[in-house]
Amino acid sequence: MHQPDPNQRSFDTDHAIEIAPRVWWVGHVLADDPFQCHVYLIEQGDQSVLLDPGSRLTFATTLRKIEEIIPVSAIRYFVCHHQDPDITACLPLIDALVDRPDAVLVTHWRASALLRHYALERLPFWLVDEHDWRLALPDRELRFVFTPYAHFPGAFCTFDAETGVLFSSDLFGGFTETPALMAEDIGYFEAMRPFHEHYIPSRDILVHALDQIARHPVRLIAPQHGSIIPAPLVGPIIEQLRELDCGIYLFAGGVDTDIRRLSRLNRTLGEITRTMLYCRDFHDIAARLLEVMRRSLPVARIDYYLKLADGEMLGLVADGQEQQRAEQVPAWLHALLGISRTHWLGNSAGRCLHGHPMHDERFCCHTGDEGAMSLLLPLFAREGERLEAIAHIHLEHPIEIGAHERQLIAQLMVPLQVVLEREAIYRSIEAERTRTYQRSIRDSLTGLFNRFYMQDIIERQCHARDRGGPQVVALMLDLDHFKRINDHHGHPTGDALLRLVATLLHGSIRDGDVPVRFGGEEFLLFLMDASAEQGRALAERLRARIAAHQFVLDDGLELRLTVSIGGALRRPGEPLDALVERADKALYTAKQAGRDRAVFAD
Numbered sequence: 001m002h003q004p005d006p007n008q009r010s011f012d013t014d015h016a017i018e019i020a021p022r023v024w025w026v027g028h029v030l031a032d033d034p035f036q037c038h039v040y041l042i043e044q045g046d047q048s049v050l051l052d053p054g055s056r057l058t059f060a061t062t063l064r065k066i067e068e069i070i071p072v073s074a075i076r077y078f079v080c081h082h083q084d085p086d087i088t089a090c091l092p093l094i095d096a097l098v099d100r101p102d103a104v105l106v107t108h109w110r111a112s113a114l115l116r117h118y119a120l121e122r123l124p125f126w127l128v129d130e131h132d133w134r135l136a137l138p139d140r141e142l143r144f145v146f147t148p149y150a151h152f153p154g155a156f157c158t159f160d161a162e163t164g165v166l167f168s169s170d171l172f173g174g175f176t177e178t179p180a181l182m183a184e185d186i187g188y189f190e191a192m193r194p195f196h197e198h199y200i201p202s203r204d205i206l207v208h209a210l211d212q213i214a215r216h217p218v219r220l221i222a223p224q225h226g227s228i229i230p231a232p233l234v235g236p237i238i239e240q241l242r243e244l245d246c247g248i249y250l251f252a253g254g255v256d257t258d259i260r261r262l263s264r265l266n267r268t269l270g271e272i273t274r275t276m277l278y279c280r281d282f283h284d285i286a287a288r289l290l291e292v293m294r295r296s297l298p299v300a301r302i303d304y305y306l307k308l309a310d311g312e313m314l315g316l317v318a319d320g321q322e323q324q325r326a327e328q329v330p331a332w333l334h335a336l337l338g339i340s341r342t343h344w345l346g347n348s349a350g351r352c353l354h355g356h357p358m359h360d361e362r363f364c365c366h367t368g369d370e371g372a373m374s375l376l377l378p379l380f381a382r383e384g385e386r387l388e389a390i391a392h393i394h395l396e397h398p399i400e401i402g403a404h405e406r407q408l409i410a411q412l413m414v415p416l417q418v419v420l421e422r423e424a425i426y427r428s429i430e431a432e433r434t435r436t437y438q439r440s441i442r443d444s445l446t447g448l449f450n451r452f453y454m455q456d457i458i459e460r461q462c463h464a465r466d467r468g469g470p471q472v473v474a475l476m477l478d479l480d481h482f483k484r485i486n487d488h489h490g491h492p493t494g495d496a497l498l499r500l501v502a503t504l505l506h507g508s509i510r511d512g513d514v515p516v517r518f519g520g521e522e523f524l525l526f527l528m529d530a531s532a533e534q535g536r537a538l539a540e541r542l543r544a545r546i547a548a549h550q551f552v553l554d555d556g557l558e559l560r561l562t563v564s565i566g567g568a569l570r571r572p573g574e575p576l577d578a579l580v581e582r583a584d585k586a587l588y589t590a591k592q593a594g595r596d597r598a599v600f601a602d
């Protein structure tokens, strides 16, 4: 029996080695095999545990080493962290050897589904997932750490709380050219790197496994391959492993095997997906996509051009600082929006771009007058055949478009499509909402506010002025003898004249004032923060202006007319109805007095 010497690269592989109190290495080293298989034994009297027992190639020597410590019949638990033949192929031999009825094969149900094909007759399964992921032994407890997909869907590790040893199976394994039982220094990570880069499907899976392990106070890591990691290296190795890019070669589809580049791409794609999931607003998404793309391409800015449902063209800019700005859509882009997919694919887009050849059916390169390079991404509606939007990616300098760039751009297309479609829908809804609102508050003939709006807004404005300060003046205007105009020239001419009067009124008041079509040929003007003098002066100005105005109708007909005006200054606390009534009375007085005049209530 030997104690391991961390400073000694070689070790006596002929005997069991105690790596922690009553925890033994009983593995086997095959000549010319960088894939060393370690087997571990936890010595627990007749409740002993053998972890990942090995293959048919190794079991005879493992057995011999076990028997240096305990009789094999003292082993009750045979733990298999997964189902690979290098750790489980000896199970039929064990099955034939074991003659105690309480011996069990400890594993996860997913591994058991495969291991049952060994048709073991004596060794029943004891499933970790059915036993709360722990096994109580006479003087210690083993905790099973589920690390799914780190190697296999049912993969798990075993942590011995007593010694702090993590029996990690394939995790932390490595390829060592020269067998070394103990990892000497952080350099061991290089032996782990190819093992993990190629074995673990993705870093997310690896980090998940490491997070599970981090819940336990690990002092020594005993993997199935490579070297045992002693306490001082546990933290640094885990940290390095967290940063390892792995499994990305699956992404390459045989095109690209540069793990680092693919990993960057993977991260970029992950961020694009997250952006799409968490951001709703176009500004946020555009800014995030720009940031993400800048990690892989020298992007100066991205312009988006969008054709809305009503045919309107919209230009949006995402350049990091200014997130959104309506722009004039350049004519050559204008010509592209709305073209069919066949048109685009048939190289016509290339011709639209001043004869520049298309680089890819999914996008094309555009070289501007001063040699500036940009990429043009056509975004077709998912269901549609027409080019609904374009993303114009301006580059800081020309680049070679290789497989990696193509892949990145291809991955961007769908999210961009979704975000622009969403923006188009949002804008149409917003426009419809605004139209509906405007319809609900405006008179359809004159475009002035209606009584409904007046009631709502003016009432609120009046209340706001009850705390003192300047008041509201109401001027009620009624066209004189309007009936005659209808009678002589017809109702449509009357309508046209009402529209012209409304325009004139609108142009005669200040921004904050509110013009209302009160009914038929009656208008109400509310002057905000005005005095009686100002009200009187405006009423007189309006009267004179209308009387002097030559109204020219579409058919060239020229008409003149006069108005009568009644005005009133709101008294503090006065209800809107009462104010309007006083203005109306003043108007009546003006009519009675002969029309074409303004009368102001006391």
Ligand SMILES: Nc1nc2c(ncn2[C@@H]2O[C@H](COP(=O)(O)OP(=O)(O)OP(=O)(O)O)[C@@H](O)[C@H]2O)c(=O)[nH]1
Residues within 6 Å of the ligand: 445, 478, 479, 480, 481, 482, 483, 484, 486, 490, 491, 492, 493, 494, 495, 498, 519, 520, 521, 591, 595
């Ligand atoms: N063309 C048109 N005429 C309208 C509209 N609303 C009301 N009128 C007309 O406005 C005229 C109002 O007539 P009256 O109330 O007799 O008043 P008036 O002829 O203006 O005479 P005074 O107000 O007394 O000066 C009627 O002929 C209505 O048909 C409208 O929307 N369009």
